[in-house]
Amino acid sequence: MTAIAGFLYPGHSAEDDFPRMEKLLNDAGAAVRLPLVHTDIGTDAHRVDALLEMGSVDRLTAVLPDLTAQGAEAVVWACTSASFVYGREGAGDQVTRLAAAAGLPASSTSFAFAHALRAIGARRVTVAATYPDDVAALFAAFLRDGGAEVTAVRGSGIITAAEVGTWGRDEVLALVREGDDPTADAVLLPDTALHTAAWLPDLEAAAGKPVLTANQVTAWEGLRLLGHPTGPCPPMGTLFSAGRAPDVS
Template sequence: MTALGFLYPGHSGEDDYPRMEQLLGSDIRLAVVHTDIGEDAHRVDALLEMGSDERLAAGVEELRLSGAEAVVWACTSGSFVYGWKGAHDQVRTLARRAGLPASSTSFAFAHAVREIGARRVAVGATYPDDVAALFASFLSDAGAEVVGVRGSGIVTAAEVATWGEDEVLALAREADRPDADAVLLPDTALHTASHLPLLEATLGKPVLTANQVTVWEALRLTDRRVNAPELGSLFTKEPIVQV
């Protein structure tokens, strides 16, 4: 049994996790602990507070008691908003507090882009444009070429969580670029676990979504590789190399 721990901000798209646990198999358990988000706003000052050490520390003990072997801060905007160096500092502090390997969704995207062999990516963000641009900057620091960014101007995670398949598919289509090797949808409030096969079939390329890459990152931290095609190209046995 491999137990994976996730610190998830508030309550919005967390039901993706039991869905993914079901698809991964009986020997993997996903433990989700909710953190207090403070103000629900995709605004820089609110996101910095959401990802503060104090808010993350409050859930660490519960995750340790769950038997988790690794922990991921399951929030994209609450990590990349700190910038490349600040996001590293955030993860190091989390690892120290938890006594476990740790990462965040932002780094999960960076690692997943490399895993599938993508060099150029397009971003379909639910965030306002200024916050979406910070994610693009983070990806550039990670070595990816961002060929397009599409923001949606949504301020709250609560609103994002109401989106269904049609809205998710429309966002991915609008974000896609002909020269993009993959499309990234970076919001853990967005329900995507049930839509990955459709997204990839429609776009004809890998699609990376926030909750998907978060779970993959936790598996990576524990040296597990799982073949689960229902969760997209990222969860196939071999990396997808773009030529």
């Protein structure tokens, strides 16, 4: 039976990762659909004030009918910064209100990272972010509040998602290499505006360890909410390598 996990994606940057991941998963026999609709982002800026407005529940729920009309059985807010910027409690409230409005299981990319870390057994992590340093530090704080040990944080100082969306393979590989810490169990790339779906095995080869990227964990989280098998799908990285139904505990 086909699982339909739906995604609310802010603006237009790397949304083409989602049909790519859908194809990779279906080629591996996962039987999934990953429909996506775009939310109004307001100001495109990795600034706290802009991110708080971008993640307001009213903005998210405004396009929910477009997603549920596509048969979505779960919904994920496909944005990291405009969820962790609220802190762990505020991000939890954001997801609770989204679930209530949708009448469906719901989550966000920030919580997807936390759940994915547990799934691969990674506790010590390094953050390689496109964000300015202050925003990257807020993601690290979110992870620490969930029990992860963040060994290093690297920001890249990019303000807009539009600029992040122009990065190609070489820039993303450089981000992984420069942001890695030899003592970490995994490298985290937290921006859903960053294209990564085409290069996940390359990123892990460069790091010599699991690499979790925002769009990858977001897709996984949608399937986790539905308890749906994920593969195995080696092109989707370590997170999708086991091929078992994701842990929903």
